[in-house]
Amino acid sequence: MANNEKRAAMPEKKKCALYVRVSTLMQDVDKEAGSLSSQESLLRRYVEQKNALGPETWEVVEVYRESASAKDTRRKEFQRLLRAVNDGRISAVLFCKLDRISRSVGDLLRLVEFFREHHCEFISLHENLDTSGPMGRFMLVLFGALAEFERATTAERVREKMAWRAQVAGLWNGGVPRLGYDHDPGNKGVLTPNTQERLIVETAFKTYLRTGSIRETTRLLNEAGYRTKKYHSRRGLSQGGRRFDKSGVHRLLTDHVYVGKQQHNGQWLAAQHQPLIDEALFRDVQALLARNHVVRPGRRRTTKHVFLLEGILQCKCGASMTPTWSRGRHGGEYRYYDCRRKRDDGTCNAPRVRADDIENIITQRLIRLSEDPALLAHVLEQANQGNEDQRETLRDKTNALLAKYTSTNTQIASLVDFLATGSTSTSVKERLTELEGQKAELQQALDNAREELRELKDRTANIDKTKEGLAQFANAFAQASMEQRKQLFQLLVDHAVLGDDKVTLAVFEIDLNEKPPALEGARGCPNWWTEGDSNP
Ligand SMILES: [Zn+2]
Structure with missing residues (x-):
């Protein structure tokens, strides 16, 4: 785009790209109607909402319109989009639906990795995914692991006949x-x-x-x-x-x-x-x-040890716990986390902790979190606070528009009354035409605002889907590879602190040690997030 350079000079702006796939037929219809495709206007509205929320300014710098024919899988526009991301010209990409960009989970995860490497946000409206927030980043990986889980179970069903043979005989x-x-x-x-x-x-x-x-x-x-x-x-x-x-x-x-x-x-x-x-x-x-931990053959990177809590786990002294490993008597290798300060200058005496143990404790807690409706509701409510704020803003906007619309209408009515008395004043007629124009504009703005509100409501309803997704956490986790698990951990857990007799855990930047109000008095003090001896 010609004005890219000018915009790149302003550092605070998020440069967005929209990616839409339109059938050739729909393009013709849109051209005739002189309007944007419905996908594009949905995406543009999302950007407007982002701007209304602040503090960042989002700006659409390019729209990639893929004319989708089922036979053509080259997706030239998509390739062009990736090049733009690679060159650092785009800092956020908006899609309508994930299946439009990637059909396999492996593809998707590689893509997400690519976007992350280039500091590019990734938003898909249909799935309510917005990687500019912690929840979106987490859900993206969770959905990925889940899809893999589902695919595995489908494959099992296909083998049913053979399985019957095995089971019966x-x-x-x-x-x-x-x-x-x-x-x-x-x-x-x-x-x-x-x-x-x-x-x-x-x-x-x-x-x-x-x-x-x-x-x-x-x-x-x-x-x-x-x-x-x-x-x-x-x-x-x-x-x-x-x-x-x-x-x-x-x-x-x-x-x-x-x-x-x-x-x-x-x-x-x-x-x-x-x-x-x-x-x-x-x-x-x-x-x-x-x-x-033998890494499965064919993996992109062959890291010998994967540490799920790398960069997340902290010592009670405040220093980070560094991944380390050592070889046991029988040749086996053991993974540990050890206090960085202790290793650096010996001013901390916390014992090192077996990685398997602490990772298991935290996995179990996350699974229990995903199975506790009240706690889950609390976490989701916090994570989706932005949505509620956005609705509030929109409601105010709608009310303001409605007030203007009503007053314009009243003015029009009084002018019409005036003209009905037989006046032929041209200035009154001109004013009337002007008001009619304003009224039509207001009507349009009001319709748009109402549409946005409806959409936002749908998105809030999507939180239920998120809930369902989280409820599948245990399944997804069991199915996930070590690297996927690490990604899930990194996205879900903000930090974990290893104390003398407890592990404290914060997910989505929300500290679980503070008693969530929803649980107060419900069943006494739920203590699973402060329980447990983490030292083996
Ligand atoms: Zn320490």
Whole structure:
């Protein structure tokens, strides 16, 4: 846009971009009507509301209009928008609906990351998401994790037939043949142990427990001359029989098939085949794997340790608690948080705390928060305070407009009365025309204000959706990857302070240690957010 440079000179302004997708048909209609598309006017109104709220000034600097044809997925305008964000020309992007920009959660999260890196806010009206507020930022990630959760459950439903087979008969469902087992030719659906391969499986489990390293286990297996399962595909092609790689070893070590189970609806159930590994060994290996936190292959960044509370957790002395880790006797690695001041100059004596423990305590609290309607209502009310203020402003505006409209009408009526007495004064006629024009303008402004109010009301109703979303927090969290969990933590928790005998927690910048009024006297003092010994 030509006037970009001029506007960029004013630092306080938020430079907004609107992204709308319009069908070619709708474009024609809009052109004829000489008006903006309905999506665009909705977005523009949101910007006006933002400005009414202050303190920042938001300004629409560019509108990206994608003519959407279902076949065209190149989305040239969207690419152009991303380039503008990349160049720092845009500091907020408004959408009508998220499904218009991204269909996969992975995509969406990458996109959000991109916007964040470039300090660009991200607003989607339909989902009531506004990343310029803490709630919006949190909901965005929560929705992402939830969508993944839903997709996983849908996939389970599709496998229902196979699952039924597993549940009713404990029969093998098929899938990739496992090292250590053969299919019983006389009894299809039952796996029988293969004595030679069984040795490899046992060796893998024991070696990992000894070394605590997937890399080392992989190396030792290959060195011993062991190879992956050799089998024939349905088309008769020879498969497998190769050297082990790290992800293959990880898959093997986490495969519940080796303890005599098979998967059904996301759960591992007892199957008919004989286990190759005893439960205790399997459990020990899983525990060690969890402690070492093996990052799933194919991840963008391979951070070995993810600390959910990084930058959030504070020591009682006021210093931050720094992530740290050390290696245990059996090769496992343990994550800790430790007081920065203690490490710097030894003037604090707080003990370090096991990361798993403190993260579990806070996760449990967040889950309980999401399941406590009264507390949740309080938090949401606080977080949506802006909405209420905005409604107040709009109501005032509507009333002022209405008063003006009424007085204009009265003036018109008296002038009409005057003219009815037979006067032919041109100045009175001119004044009347002027008033009629004003009246029409006021009528328009009043309609707009009322429309805005209605919308705002809808948005407040959307808080119920937010509530539903939060109520799913436990599910979403269970499904989320470590990095998603970290994002959820970072967005939801403002800070947490580790005291001697309690952990205090603030979510959305709202301190939960202050007794929320909604709970006063309801059930005595709810103490879950101040309970608990955090030190192991
Ligand atoms: Zn300290």
